Amino acid sequence: MHAMNYRITLPADYDMKIIRHRVATRGHLLDDFPGLGQKAYLIRERGVAGSPVNQYAPFYLWNTPQGMNSFLWGPGFQGLVDDFGRPVVEHWTGLGFARGPAVAAAPRAAVRRAQPLPPGEEPAAVIERELARLPELAARPGVHSVAVVVDPRxxxxxxxxxHQDDPEPDTGGDADEDGGVGVERYEVLHLSRPGLDAIETGRQW
Structure with a gap:
């Protein structure tokens, strides 16, 4: 499993209906994309649910590197580059994945929780603690799926x-925000899930 995300921050007065229309008319194009596990079309709007910015931020889980490469170097991503410029594409190695009780439903909310690994802490210990929490987090009501990934650079x-609906703050790990953890909440406009059933669950090694 490979994860990929790009966050395109838009002007404060940008009409987010443009992004909503873009997803409504083009989101289905990846519904059967080879090698794709799932793609969540995410937005957050300035002043809504505490967001400081307007942002379009699709998040991908890939089953194969070939699928990821064919998207990045194909017409789909080039269309985004033509419209918004070339974004920084963050990508991570998969550590663990779990489906939740709402996996069959269309998710309407997403939480991205990013945690730096302190230089003095053993990376494996941090990862083991996070993976130990994965089954419990995924089993909570309304959870569609949870992925844990790492960037070793x-x-x-x-x-x-x-999530099927906007989760309670502790579901996304917001309680840890003051420890250097960054938590971002998004609205899900569409979910392409051609290879969701093929994403390996549990520990990825």
Whole structure:
């Protein structure tokens, strides 16, 4: 499993109906994309639910690197580059994945929780603690799925979760925000899930 995310921050007065229309008319194009586990089309709007920015931020889980490569170097991503410029594409190695009780429902909310791994802390210990929580977090009511991924270049651990409805703050890990953990909440406009059933569950090694 490979995770990928780009966050396009838009002007404060940007009409987010443009993004909503974009997803409504184009989101289905990846509903059967080879190698894709799932793609969540995410937005957050300035002044809504505490968001300081307007942002379009699709988050992908890939089953194969070939699928990810064919998207990045194909016409779909180039269309986004043509419209918004070339974004920074963050990507992570998969550590764990779990489906929740609401996996069959269309998720309407997402939480991205990014945690830096402190230089003095053993990376494996941090990862083991996060993976130990994965089954309990995924089993909560309304959870669609939870993925745990890591970037070993910047030593960042990310937990990405999808929810049937907007979750309670502690579901996304917001209680840890003051410890250097960044939590971002998004609205899900569409979910392409051609290979969701094929995403390996549990520990990824």
């Amino acid at each position: 910047h030593w960042e651990l990310v937990r990405f979760s999808l």
